[in-house]
Amino acid sequence: MSAANPRVHAVLFDLDGTLVDTAPDLVGCVQDVMRARGTRPLPFKSLRQFVSRGMRGLLTAAYGADFIDNEEYPEVLERCLKLYSGRLAERSRLFPGMRRVLDNLADRRIPWGVVTNKPEYLTRPLLEALDLADECAVAVGGGTTTHTKPHPEPMIFAADRLAVKPRACVMLGDDPRDIQAARSAGMTGLAAAWGYFPPDEDLGAWGAAAILQSPRDLLGWIDEQGATANAGAAAPRAA
Numbered sequence: 001m002s003a004a005n006p007r008v009h010a011v012l013f014d015l016d017g018t019l020v021d022t023a024p025d026l027v028g029c030v031q032d033v034m035r036a037r038g039t040r041p042l043p044f045k046s047l048r049q050f051v052s053r054g055m056r057g058l059l060t061a062a063y064g065a066d067f068i069d070n071e072e073y074p075e076v077l078e079r080c081l082k083l084y085s086g087r088l089a090e091r092s093r094l095f096p097g098m099r100r101v102l103d104n105l106a107d108r109r110i111p112w113g114v115v116t117n118k119p120e121y122l123t124r125p126l127l128e129a130l131d132l133a134d135e136c137a138v139a140v141g142g143g144t145t146t147h148t149k150p151h152p153e154p155m156i157f158a159a160d161r162l163a164v165k166p167r168a169c170v171m172l173g174d175d176p177r178d179i180q181a182a183r184s185a186g187m188t189g190l191a192a193a194w195g196y197f198p199p200d201e202d203l204g205a206w207g208a209a210a211i212l213q214s215p216r217d218l219l220g221w222i223d224e225q226g227a228t229a230n231a232g233a234a235a236p237r238a239a
Contacts, residue, residue, distance in 0.1 A: 007225045010137075010164040011105060011218070012155070012187075014173035015116035015123060017052045017195035019098060020130065024091035026051050029084040030058045033076060039063075051196040052175045054117060055080050085122060089129035095194060097215040102135065104219050113138035115158050115171065115181075117148040138162055150177040155185035172218060176206045183207060190221065 013019040016026070027048055031041035042062055050061040055077060060067055067073055094102075105112050113136055116123055120141030127133040138161040140154045147153040159166045171182035174195020182189030191208035194215070203211050210221055 007168065008110060008170050008222050009168035010159070010162045010170070011110060011112040012115045012158055012169055012171045012182075013112065014052070014171075014175065014178050014192070014195075015114050015118055015126070017174040017197075018172055018178075018192045019094065019114060020092055020126070021095050022092040022126070023048045023051045023196060025087055025089070026055070026058065026084060028091070029080050029087065030055075030062055032083060033080050034062060036079075037076070049196055049198050055084070081122075085125075088122065088126045092126065092130070094130065094132075095215055101215045101218055102132075106135065108222075110222075111137035111162055111164075113140070113158050113162060115140045115149065115154050115178075117142045117177075120144050149175075150180035150184070152181050152185035155181050155187055159185070159187070170218075170222075172212070179206045179208045190218070 016022045023044075027044050030047060031044075034041040039062075047058055047061055050057045053061075056068065059073070059077060059080065063070075102112065114123065114127065118126075118141055120139075120143040123139055123141035124133065127136055127139060133139075138158045140158050140161075142148050145153045145157050149155075155169075155171060156166060159169050162169070166186040169182075169185075169187045170190060171178055171185075171187050172190045172192055173179065173182075174192040174197060179189035179191060188209045189207070191203045191206055191211045192215075193203060193211055193213045197203075212218055212221065
């Protein structure tokens with residue numbers, strides 16, 4: 001069993017596009033609603049990059065930015081959300097390698113949680129459907145707090161629930177709002193390069209402490225922080 005890292009006392013994950021690959025179910029719902037409305041659905045690859053922006057982002061990608069001002073928008077949004085709530089985890093799964101990461105965090109006795117803008121009424125059932133609810137130490141969704149990311153409130157709320165100081169928390173996400181929220185809360189923000197964003201997105205501009213290429217890179221990053229902390233200690237003087 002590995003010892004807990006002296007500088008990382010808790011890990012927070014964004015949900016869609018970071019912890020769980022929810023694109024198959026979310027995009028599938030939008031495509032089905034588009035078909036039902038007599039519209040040719042956009043390809044999965046075209047819509048996947050907008051999943052982290054929520055159902056609103058997916059619909060604006062599908063119908064254009066002006067669609068949110070269309071009188072049909074509220075009804076279409078409701079149809080998509082209703083359809084999605086009934087198939088939360090039909091094809092959604094942890095990203096490859098993430099199960100090992102969560103098990104390793106448990107071995108290190110580092111609690112982990114979720115901070116997402118996904119509505120709370122969808123967040124908790126999804127975690128339960130994937131058998132993650134019991135091991136998730138805190139789940140903060142849209143509506144849990146007054147503000148959502150990029151505001152720091154949900155981050156601070158999660159840290160309080162974990163009884164961990166924000167500076168000892170790491171936030172891993174696939175959207176610049178994740179990094180902004182983390183930094184505003186005094187946490188370390190890490191970018192997930194396997195997430196949902198356009199192919200020309202400049203992750204280096206997000207201000208993250210590091211860009212991780214795969215979930216397992218989180219473990220290496222945590223180990224590096226421990227090595228850095230140990231290297232900073234004064235060496236014993238020779239007798």
